[in-house]
Amino acid sequence: MTQVHATGGEVQTTEQVRRIEGRSPWVLAWERLRRDRLAMFSLGVIILIVLVALFAPVFAAITGHGPNEQYRDIGLTPQGLPVAPNSTFWFGTDDLGRDVLVRVAYGARVSLGVGVLATLLTVVIGVVVGLTAGFIGGVTDTVLARFIDVVLSFPFLLAAIALVSIIGPSLTVTIFVIGFFSWASMARIVRGQVLSVKEREYVEAARSLGAGNGRIMLIDVFPNVLAPVIVYTTLLIPVVIVIQATLSFLGLGLQPPTPDWGGMIDESRNYYQTAWWFMFFPGIALVITTLAFNLFGDGVRDAFDPRVERLMRG
Amino acid sequence: MLRFLLHRLLIGLLVLWLISLAVFALFFVIPSNVARTLAGRQATPETIAMIEHRLGLDQPILKQYWTFLTNALHGDLGYDYYHQVPVTTIIAQALPVTLSLAIGASILWLSMGIFNGVVSAVHPRSFADRALTVFSLVFYSMPSFLLGLVLLYFLYFQLTLAGYPIFPAGGYAPIKDGFWPWMDHLILPWLTLALLSAAVYTRLTRGSMLDVLSEDYIKTARAKGLSENRVNYRHALRSALTPVVTQFGIDLGQLVGGVVVTETVFSLPGLGKASIDAINQQDLPVIIGIVLFASAAVVVANIVVDMVYVVLDPRVRLH
Secondary structure: OOOOOOOOOOOHHHHOOOOOOOHHHHHHOOOOOOOHHHHHHHHHHHHHHHHHHHHHHHHHHHHHOOOOOOOOOEOOOOOOOOOOOOOOOOOOOOOOEEEHHHHHHHHHHHHHHHHHHHHHHHHHHHHHHHHHHHHHOOOHHHHHHHHHHHHHHHHHHHHHHHHOOOOOOOOHHHHHHHHHHHHHHHHHHHHHHHHHHHHHHHHHHHOOOOOOHHHHHHHHHHHHHHHHHHHHHHHHHHHHHHHHHHHHHOOOOOOOOOOOOOHHHHHHHHHHOHHHHHHHHHHHHHHHHHHHHHHHHHHHHHHHHHHHHHHHHO | OOHHHHHHHHHHHHHHHHHHHHHHHHHHHHOHHHHHHOOOOOHHHHHHHHHHHHOOOOOOHHHHHHHHHHHHHOOOOEEEEOOOOOHHHHHHHHHHHHHHHHHHHHHHHHHHHHHHHHHHHHHHOHHHHHHHHHHHHHOOOOOOOHHHHHHHHHHHHHHHHOOOOOOOOOOOOOHHHHHHHHHHHHHHHHHHHHHHHHHHHHHHHHHHHHHHHOHHHHHOOOOOOOOHHHHHHHHHHHHHHHHHHHHHHHHHHHHHHHHHHHHHHHHOHHHHHHHHHHHHHOOOOHHHHHHHHHHHHHHHHHHHHHHHHHHHHHOOOOO
16 A cells, blocks of 8 residues: 555655554553553552562561561560561561561462462453353353352352361462352353354354354454453452452461461451551551552553543543 | 242242252262261261261262252251251351341441442542542452451550440340440441442442433433432432442342351351351351351342342333
8 A cells, every 4th residue: 555645736744644553442441551640550569569479588588587487585575475566577576476577578479379370260260151151152151151140149258168168278279269259250241241242243244254163252252352351350359369368367278387468467366456566567468459459450440441430530 | 020020039949959059069079077076086987987877977969968958948957966956046046146237237338338429429520539439449458357357456445445445346235135235246347347348339339320420311301400419319329229239239148158257356146157167167067058048148139139120220121
């Protein structure tokens, strides 16, 4: 294709030609997201927490305290109570004389690790089931849709607690139990989207060109249901982090002495009257993490769906 | 309406049956050592076999399920392994506590959430809107056990320390012992449950109100010269409540399971506490009974929600 630079005898310089660029919805969404200062700030906080998790051993090296090392001499008062924050223990110590700062840093690994892995598992199951149900339709859809209803009717936390306690708590069990009970809402969202997308003209066009079902499903339908999947995924991570912390809090998380925020808060319950730092630091770490993910998720949603909410924000 | 109700009821029953199957499979197929625990450390294999026989654990799994199902249909959920108390009795004893907690909290969060959401939506970008948005996100990001402990720290511990012992540290007082003691024990648990959900409802109401306010029929209503209040509350809020009702239905059903944490933090002897106790003792009939009961609550809540739609939004037609 050749571009016509001259019209009506007048010669235009190249600078004057406004190039019309095709911008995909993805580029548009990313640009909107980049302009959202709150979302970008939250992303910065998330990156910071990821760095803390990755470099948790650095905290141990700087302070010289291992995450599970018990300092019964300098880490506990003569009465055997936790020591308040000071120059040796920046965040104070816990009931066994361990460094709260180092344990909070290591705890970030568990929260983020479970948060991301369990969310991925949830998303994969949800997308596969939703895509299959919506695309194939018929009896398959009826059976899968009913199955989704059944899983959604499970009292989630209760069933998860029961299951974990019977199988025995561990990191893998936590991830699988969360994935097992949370995929259903994702599947429902994807199914709904697929049902509307597969009736579009471009799917019909692909079919008339001789594309097979598998190709249509992956090339034509799947990319068009990706936006809600991404939005839901970002908002799911904080939920999963809270569930993991809750399981730990109820004593069904990781085996001690592995540090994790929910478990630390549980351990601090008997000390909140004498040692506020023991509960405060893991608690604030948990809230900052989930808050950052929620704010970022909000930004992602607004970026993909720039309707009323966004206009009203100004 | 009747056909619709019947249809939903049938599907609800199907869902419940599937859940009973799933729960039974999950918990009974996994080998448990209840008989061994019950028999004590020095038990002979004979004693263990006898106990297994008494509990019916030596029967084939399908027969066990059949017995369980027929009994359940007659309103008999079996007996707990340790004290031979009927599971229905355990549920009946714990239910008033959980209901007191759940109903009080849901009234609190619905009124707070809807009110805040409407204020935010009617004055978007105002100071109130921004403040409410930030507040709800903070509470939304706070795990309930943490919020409960924070409330305990400030409103029980610090207040008592300061010489104002207004709130107890936990426990439950039945309403028949007086209204005030009952309420006094429940205010902090109510707040714990309600602040979190109120945040969700504020955001939900705000978003859905903003959607509705930009629709044509609102313009029509304004053009007719109706007052701003009438437009906002009679015309907009009514249909803006539809997603709120959906969410409320889901939450109300999930509440039976969701109270676990709050009941643990405030030592309330409700269904959540009962299930945690049962889980710690591997008391299967009690676990299954409570999980089934809670699932039934979800199913019923969903049916009720579908019916409320019709009342709220005249555009919804039944099929």
